[in-house]
Amino acid sequence: MNKHHSLSDVIIVGNFSDDPFAIDVAFDVGQVEDIADLISMKTFANGEFCPRFISDERDFENIGSKLKGKTVVIVSTANGFVSRQNLGMRTMFIARAAKENGAAEVMLVEPDLFYSAQDRGPRMDLGKTAFKREITDLKLFDGQPFTAKLYAEMLKLSGVDSVVTVHNQSAPVQDTYSAVFDGLYHNLMPYEIYADYLKNSNLVDCGPDGEGLALCAPDKGARDFVKALCEYLQMPKAKVIMLDKERTGERDVQITLHAESESTFEEIRGHSIVLFDDMVRTGSTVVEACQFLKQLQPTKTVFAVSHFYASDEGRQKMASNAIDEILALNTLPTVLNRDVQGRLRRKMVVLKIEQWLSRNLCDILGLPFPESDSLYQIDMSSKNPRFKHKIWSNHELPSLRAGTTD
Numbered sequence: 001m002n003k004h005h006s007l008s009d010v011i012i013v014g015n016f017s018d019d020p021f022a023i024d025v026a027f028d029v030g031q032v033e034d035i036a037d038l039i040s041m042k043t044f045a046n047g048e049f050c051p052r053f054i055s056d057e058r059d060f061e062n063i064g065s066k067l068k069g070k071t072v073v074i075v076s077t078a079n080g081f082v083s084r085q086n087l088g089m090r091t092m093f094i095a096r097a098a099k100e101n102g103a104a105e106v107m108l109v110e111p112d113l114f115y116s117a118q119d120r121g122p123r124m125d126l127g128k129t130a131f132k133r134e135i136t137d138l139k140l141f142d143g144q145p146f147t148a149k150l151y152a153e154m155l156k157l158s159g160v161d162s163v164v165t166v167h168n169q170s171a172p173v174q175d176t177y178s179a180v181f182d183g184l185y186h187n188l189m190p191y192e193i194y195a196d197y198l199k200n201s202n203l204v205d206c207g208p209d210g211e212g213l214a215l216c217a218p219d220k221g222a223r224d225f226v227k228a229l230c231e232y233l234q235m236p237k238a239k240v241i242m243l244d245k246e247r248t249g250e251r252d253v254q255i256t257l258h259a260e261s262e263s264t265f266e267e268i269r270g271h272s273i274v275l276f277d278d279m280v281r282t283g284s285t286v287v288e289a290c291q292f293l294k295q296l297q298p299t300k301t302v303f304a305v306s307h308f309y310a311s312d313e314g315r316q317k318m319a320s321n322a323i324d325e326i327l328a329l330n331t332l333p334t335v336l337n338r339d340v341q342g343r344l345r346r347k348m349v350v351l352k353i354e355q356w357l358s359r360n361l362c363d364i365l366g367l368p369f370p371e372s373d374s375l376y377q378i379d380m381s382s383k384n385p386r387f388k389h390k391i392w393s394n395h396e397l398p399s400l401r402a403g404t405t406d
Contacts, residue, residue: 007031007367011053012073013039015090016082021333021354022075025109028358030370039094051094053101068102071365074160076110078309080334084114088151092158099159106159109361111331111353112279112307113165114151119172121146127172131220148173152180164361166190166331166353167306169221169278188360189225190329191232193351193376194276194304198233203325203349204272205299210235212299214268216275217242218289223258226276239263239271243292245285255292265296273298274327279307283314290322300324308335312342319343329353336379345381352377 012031014022019035026035040052055066062068076091078084095106120127122138126146148170155163162184163177177185198204198213206213215238217226223242230240242258257265273293280286280303290301303318304327310318318326319342326348334340341348355374362369 009069010071010073010365010367011038011067012075013094015074015076015087015094016079017041019075019077019079021077021330024352024354025075025358025361028355028370028372029362029367041090049090049093051090051097053097064100065102067098068104070098070103071105071107072098072103073107073109073361073365074098076108076114078112078114078332078334080337080340088114088154091160092154095155095159103159105161107162107164107365108155108160109164109357111166111329111357112309113163113168113173113177115147116168116170116173118144118147119170119176120148128175130171149176149180152177156180162186164188164364166329166357167225167278169225186360186364188357189228190306190353190356191229193329193353193356194229194327195233196375197327197351198274199235203302203327204274206235206272207237208235210238212271213238214263214271214273214298215240216273216289216293217258218255218275218277218285219243219245220258222277225278227262229276239268241265241268241273243289245289255289268298269296271296271298272300272302274302274304276304278305280305280310280318281314283310283317287317287320287322291320294322302327304328307331315342315344323347325349327351330379338381341381348381350379352379 007030010029010031012022012026012029013035017036023035038054040054042050042052044050053066055062074091074094076087078087082090091108095108098106120129120141121144122142124133124138126141162181164186166188167190168174168187174185174187204213210233213235215226215230217223217240226240226242230238240262242261244256244258246254246256275286275289275293277286286303290303293301301323302325303323306329308328309332324347326344328335328348328350330336330350330352335350338345353376355372356376359369
């Protein structure tokens, strides 16, 4: 887009009342009005949802055109109160309400893009993958719809013009959304967030050029991300190791070294190893990988994940001492809840990405971004210090773009 120059042209809302993530994004972009004063999440007595953009009750001149020329941004995050199916439908109703009241454009900001796991169907023409689909892969989707494409098409039909998401590794999803939204699909990759935290915290023990640090891709889906992150780090001595996983059952995987791995197991022996993935559910892959890597006597094994929606089973598995620390983003804000973290809370750090997301949103919309040195805020259960620089001088602060919260 990159054509808006005034915040007055943009209205940011959530898709359920009092969504703290949406409120923070709106605030960080610079929106003065409270979301609750812009849209009413009305529900009729029969349970049907009817969003209403709030207008002056005395204004009879602009009926149906209150949003004329505006860009409406809908921020949607999964939560423990409303189902993903419900949230998806609410987004569509809000998008249609915006368009039918004059909005020029509607943008959906959904950090954890719904239905991305259902990214292909039971035939070769249902999902453009980066790998050759075997009969076993087709069978996995036998009898079900290509839901990711259906969701994209429904969003488009409802009035959504563009979509912004975070760290989506699915090739079929990227291909589908780019096609459905005519290229107005923005998959924001959090390289700078992870790079900033790795460099400026004490999460890992390594030298200034990456001596003693190894980044690990647990499977083929994470390889491009890990290689790109290593380049972004600008630590020439950091190593990259790539693993292969083969599922021997629904919850069982076998770990081996990928044939094209840049480093061998012996070359990363005694390193701090950070394993990256886009999401975690059952935790089987990451635990198996970390248990395997423990044979190399690493100084620490860290699991970094962008979308944390682990099941009870997953949290129980990741409590294993094979994983020393977990670094997560709050694309699913419930990860900040101590009950959701459960037994993992003592080894979990969450980076709140609202400011980083807002900065990218301003860039996409062509808005000036309010002055800030922070990319993210930190939420942790532990009181242990996390930064190498205990005292920040004025000249250090801009390069250390992180704040802490308790």
